[in-house]
Amino acid sequence: MSTLLIYNGTVLTMNEQNEVYTPGYLYIKHDQIVEVGPWPVNEEEGRHLLQTERQIDAGGKAIIPGLINGHTHLFQTFLRGVSDDYSLSDWLRQVIWPGSIAMEAEDFYLAALIGCIENLKSGATYIMDHHYVHTYEENTEGVLRAMLETGIRGHLARGGVDLSYEPKLREEEEQIFARTDSLLDRWQGNGSGRIEIAMGPLNLYGCSRPFLERAARFSQDRNLITHIHVAETSDQIENTLARFGLRNLELVEAVGMLGPKTQVVHGIWLDDGELELLAKYHASVIHCPVSNMYLASGVARVPEMLSAGINVALGTDGPGSNNCQDNLEVLKFTACLHKVHHLDSTLLPAMKILEMATRGGAKAMGREQDLGTLESGKKADIVIIDMQKAHIAPVHRVSSALVYNANGNDVHTVLVNGQIVVDQGRCTFVDEEEIIKRAQARVDRLRDQLAKEYPVYGIRE
Numbered sequence: 089m090s091t092l093l094i095y096n097g098t099v100l101t102m103n104e105q106n107e108v109y110t111p112g113y114l115y116i117k118h119d120q121i122v123e124v125g126p127w128p129v130n131e132e133e134g135r136h137l138l139q140t141e142r143q144i145d146a147g148g149k150a151i152i153p154g155l156i157n158g159h160t161h162l163f164q165t166f167l168r169g170v171s172d173d174y175s176l177s178d179w180l181r182q183v184i185w186p187g188s189i190a191m192e193a194e195d196f197y198l199a200a201l202i203g204c205i206e207n208l209k210s211g212a213t214y215i216m217d218h219h220y221v222h223t224y225e226e227n228t229e230g231v232l233r234a235m236l237e238t239g240i241r242g243h244l245a246r247g248g249v250d251l252s253y254e255p256k257l258r259e260e261e262e263q264i265f266a267r268t269d270s271l272l273d274r275w276q277g278n279g280s281g282r283i284e285i286a287m288g289p290l291n292l293y294g295c296s297r298p299f300l301e302r303a304a305r306f307s308q309d310r311n312l313i314t315h316i317h318v319a320e321t322s323d324q325i326e327n328t329l330a331r332f333g334l335r336n337l338e339l340v341e342a343v344g345m346l347g348p349k350t351q352v353v354h355g356i357w358l359d360d361g362e363l364e365l366l367a368k369y370h371a372s373v374i375h376c377p378v379s380n381m382y383l384a385s386g387v388a389r390v391p392e393m394l395s396a397g398i399n400v401a402l403g404t405d406g407p408g409s410n411n412c413q414d415n416l417e418v419l420k421f422t423a424c425l426h427k428v429h430h431l432d433s434t435l436l437p438a439m440k441i442l443e444m445a446t447r448g449g450a451k452a453m454g455r456e457q458d459l460g461t462l463e464s465g466k467k468a469d470i471v472i473i474d475m476q477k478a479h480i481a482p483v484h485r486v487s488s489a490l491v492y493n494a495n496g497n498d499v500h501t502v503l504v505n506g507q508i509v510v511d512q513g514r515c516t517f518v519d520e521e522e523i524i525k526r527a528q529a530r531v532d533r534l535r536d537q538l539a540k541e542y543p544v545y546g547i548r549e
């Protein structure tokens with residue numbers, strides 16, 4: 089499809105002024121937004137609009153830039169809900185590690201397909217997948233194929249851990265860098281530029297200092313994003329203090345990893361000095377409130393970060409600790425978590441939350457110039473949300489309705505790179521029912537196998 093008109097809906101441009109057109113329109117040519125403005129336009133201005141190949145009447149709907157999910161682990165759709173109510177370390181040891189080691193390459197592909205479908209159908213057009221299970225080399229290919237086939241904009245942070253982690257998930261430093269280079273050769277820019285590769289050292293406590301230093305140089309040499317879990321739990325701070333006498337972010341700086349292309353995932357247990365480092369180096373924080381609550385990790389200092397001018401993007405985190413990928417649900421959790429934590433209901437207004445999920449995400453990805461807002465010249469990554477539902481209507485302020493009322497089930501149409509990838513709530517590129525059926529059969533087999541050693545996998549109530 090080369091031209092598309094979306095008209096008659098409420099357009100939240102999310103531009104610098106957060107302009108809203110009630111109603112408005114978007115004129116899209118190939119993969120780009122050409123025009124955006126108030127609707128209707130006069131006959132003279134609109135003559136070319138009537139010639140578009142496809143037109144979508146978005147009456148009663150909201151039109152927003154695609155949400156950017158700054159952090160997930162797609163393979164965990166296969167492991168979600170095995171057990172709740174575990175500490176982070178027990179959850180890793182009894183659920184995530186055994187489950188991910190038992191998964192085969194085909195499982196990673198199917199799990200990622202489901203994850204991509206769920207992300208698209210809940211309003212995310214762009215995801216950063218932190219993929220760190222390399223038991224089979226084909227695992228990573230499976231995740232990338234899922235991104236390619238579903239039509240989502242996918243960035244894969246090639247995870248790696250070399251020192252202190254479940255032995256079957258550790259790798260030799262050489263293998264991590266060789267395989268990341270191989271992914272860059274074969275996948276960078278695939279899918280008309282939708283697919284990208286980042287460097288993703290897993291965390292600070294599992295990685296050696298030489299590996300972190302080399303990862304920082306590797307990213308700089310190739311101009312990649314570096315994506316890393318930092319300060320997720322308080323004991324992670326004790327770990328780097330004991331090993332190096334440095335707090336988490338001080339270590340990130342010391343190994344040369346801190347910069348504008350650095351994504352600090354979680355960043356919960358940071359002190360004032362570390363917030364100053366984030367601001368000084370223009371690094372981004374990826375905030376995952378649902379996961380932080382689910383694992384009782386703590387509350388990131390998001391209002392203070394924003395006041396300090398630090399860019400904050402949002403993420404679902406993996407389906408193992410969420411347990412879904414509903415990107416609209418994350419908006420409400422973000423607002424409510426910080427309001428109650430500070431006992432201050434004036435914090436984080438709805439439009440600010442939407443900014444983090446769109447412009448903030450684009451900035452974190454280094455894509456401010458072509459993503460994150462609905463403006464002329466930007467990529468057509470667009471989400472249309474049905475607001476005429478009993479749990480949303482009647483609508484006073486569309487930003488509030490999107491944050492506090494809408495959920496993933498309200499997503500009507502999704503465009504990525506100008507292509508309609510979700511049409512009236514259904515994925516257009518892949519067969520959702522078929523994928524779910526195949527995935528359930530593989531998971532049933534996986535459960536039977538794991539239950540012998542890990543009783544939690546045998547519990548079904």
Ligand SMILES: [Zn+2]
Nearest residue numbers: 161317405406
């Ligand atoms: Zn994570």
